[in-house]
Ligand code: ADP
């Protein structure tokens with residue numbers, strides 16, 4: 089089953105992804121996490137992605153689609169994936185639907201998280217991220233302890249692109265390029281519009297109910 093977590097930066101996609109992927113029995117594929125891992129590992133892809141990420145822009149479509157194609161051919165992804173942060177532009181969405189068609193796969197469902205911009209800014213500027221495994225926390229709503237509960241690392245940091253200035257650029261990019269992806273996905277899959285406000289458990293319950301999980 090191929091499911092998409094869709095919504096602006098900070099809407100809670102990564103937070104909801106772990107339990108949802110586990111329940112669906114598919115891997116969580118977050119393009120932002122793939123870029124950050126390449127950055128940590130010092131690969132050429134990481135170096136290229138860094139300049140776009142630091143400025144709050146999108147990594148070029150051709151680069152992003154190539155890494156997604158590679159990921160989708162890995163053994164654990166053959167039965168479906170939970171996408172998080174992809175597709176993020178209309179060309180990426182069109183590329184993916186064509187790729188699915190030519191590989192006998194299909195888009196099943198979209199979970200579109202709706203959160204007002206004021207809450208988004210508060211969520212992103214308070215976000216803390218495990219530099220090792222990308223698990224996310226929030227200084228108020230989900231405070232991190234001394235070590236990451238998912239991997240035990242003590243390396244819990246504020247992302248370089250989570251400053252108020254870069255966040256605004258990312259929200260502008262979302263409005264300019266990503267919002268238009270939803271109608272494209274709607275043409276291929278069932279879209280569930282989910283209220284993304286309220287606590288993390290309440291949002292999870294709404295998502296699971298919408299997907300009959
Ligand atoms: P995205 O993956 O969509 O960019 P995240 O899942 O990283 O967003 O969430 C952004 C921040 O908001 C994180 O710090 C996270 O802990 C926090 N957060 C996520 N969901 C909620 C929620 N329902 N209520 C309060 N804070 C939340």
Ligand code: AMP
Nearest residue numbers: 119120140141145146147152173174176
């Ligand atoms: P995220 O972790 O989803 O917030 O993504 C962090 C950054 O990675 C974004 O601001 C982009 O620079 C880059 N990125 C992640 N996913 C994509 C994508 N699908 N297309 C282009 N750039 C992306």
